[in-house]
Amino acid sequence: MLTIHGVTRSRASRIIWLCHELGLPFRQVPVIQAYRLSDPDAPGAPLNTRSASFLKLSPAGAIPVIEDGDLVLSESLACTLYLARKHGLPFGPADATEDALMLQWSFYAATAIEQDALTILFMHRAGQVQSGADQASVANASERLIRPLAVLEEQISRHGHLVGGRFTVADINVAEVVRYAQSHHALMDQFPAVRSWLADCQARPAFQKMWQERLAEPE
Incomplete structure (x- = not known):
């Protein structure tokens, strides 16, 4: 199943909108932007873009990131264009x-x-x-x-x-x-x-x- 890392109050919204258009199921990991937290490095802080586990997935420390099988892909526009191409018409390209x-x-x-x-x-x-x-x-x-x-x-x-x-x-x-x-x-x-x-x-x-x-x- 497709995994989307990132809260919906981010550019992940573009990917989530497309998935709903496609009827494509996904799992969402709500990684929040570090700048929205008073102390993103504090023990017990929510999973965020400075969390060590997320940085292993995204060294740039930016959301969204998707995982689709073995593919790990960042940049929201790359993610939407990839998914649209993969799933084809009507939302993806015909040629x-x-x-x-x-x-x-x-x-x-x-x-x-x-x-x-x-x-x-x-x-x-x-x-x-x-x-x-x-x-x-x-x-x-x-x-x-x-x-x-x-x-x-x-x-x-x-x-x-x-x-x-x-x-x-x-x-x-x-x-x-x-x-x-x-x-x-x-x-x-x-x-x-x-x-x-x-x-x-x-x-x-x-x-x-x-x-x-x-x-x-x-x-």
Whole structure:
């Protein structure tokens, strides 16, 4: 059975969402991020990314990590793309062209969107007073996101999805990155196709199942 190391409140959410789409059973080992603990090295501390047993599995000390038979694989996008390719249609590629496009969109999200979207996630709180520095950081991140979100807007407006005209692992990977910025309504309202696509992705039963599991975990 597939094993996923990492709490759902992490990038493991991408893998868990895909597994629910596939109907793929898995065992989850709830490794928590060390930075979330006051003393991750204390005796009796929860299993975390600095725990010796986890570092044997992942010398980088980062979640998620999956084990699938003899394969130990880190990096969430590598994990989702591997599982989608292994299990095939409809979420995986039909051919080499689709495989390349799924790689393209996943890497585009990671390199062109994620960093600035995370800035918004951590610093933008609708209805809360922000420091001037935080406001400036959010404004700058939002400005940098206009171009990559416009690229997504064009693709989704024309094709409905990112690859093959259907919901695939590429949608999961990109949606989980764009999610970080979705609370910034002034930004997202500029991209109605992206906003609608993201809502449709998050309305899927597999996402909702993952999200409820995520909410059930301690913050």
